[in-house]
Amino acid sequence: MGGRPEKPHKPLLGYIPNYIESGPRSIDLIRIVVNKANAKRLWIFEPKVKRWWTPEEFMSQYERFENLDPKWIENLQVRDPLEGIEAADVQIKSILDRKAILIQKIVDYWKGKKC
Known part of the structure; x- marks a missing residue:
C-alpha cells in the first residue's frame, strides 16, 4: 500500500x-x-x-x-457502611450550618438597606 x-x-x-x-x-x-x-x-x-x-x-x-x-x-x-452514614451526617450538618449563616447574612443585609 x-x-x-x-x-x-x-x-x-x-x-x-x-x-x-x-x-x-x-x-x-x-x-x-x-x-x-x-x-x-x-x-x-x-x-x-x-x-x-x-x-x-x-x-x-x-x-x-x-x-x-x-x-x-x-x-x-x-x-462498616454505617461509618459512611455517620460521615455523611457530619457533612450535612456542616452544610446546613453554613447555609443558616448565609441566610442570616442575607436577611441582615437587606434589613439594613433602605429601599
Whole structure:
C-alpha cells in the first residue's frame, strides 16, 4: 500500500512486560479484599473517591479487569457502611450550618438597606 514496505505484525503482548508473572494477579487481590469484607460482614470503601461498594458489587465491577494497579487495591478499605452514614451526617450538618449563616447574612443585609 502506497509503496511502503509491509511491517510484520507484532502482537501487543510482546511489548508489555509479563505483568502476570511479575506479581499477584488483579483477580486474586480483588478476591482477598472481597473475602475479607464478606468474612467480617463489611463493605469496601474507596477513599480517593469516597465510594462504598457491597462485596458483590465490587466483585461484579472489577473481576473482569486484569491490570488493576496493586497500589489502588492496597488503598481500598474494608469498613462498616454505617461509618459512611455517620460521615455523611457530619457533612450535612456542616452544610446546613453554613447555609443558616448565609441566610442570616442575607436577611441582615437587606434589613439594613433602605429601599
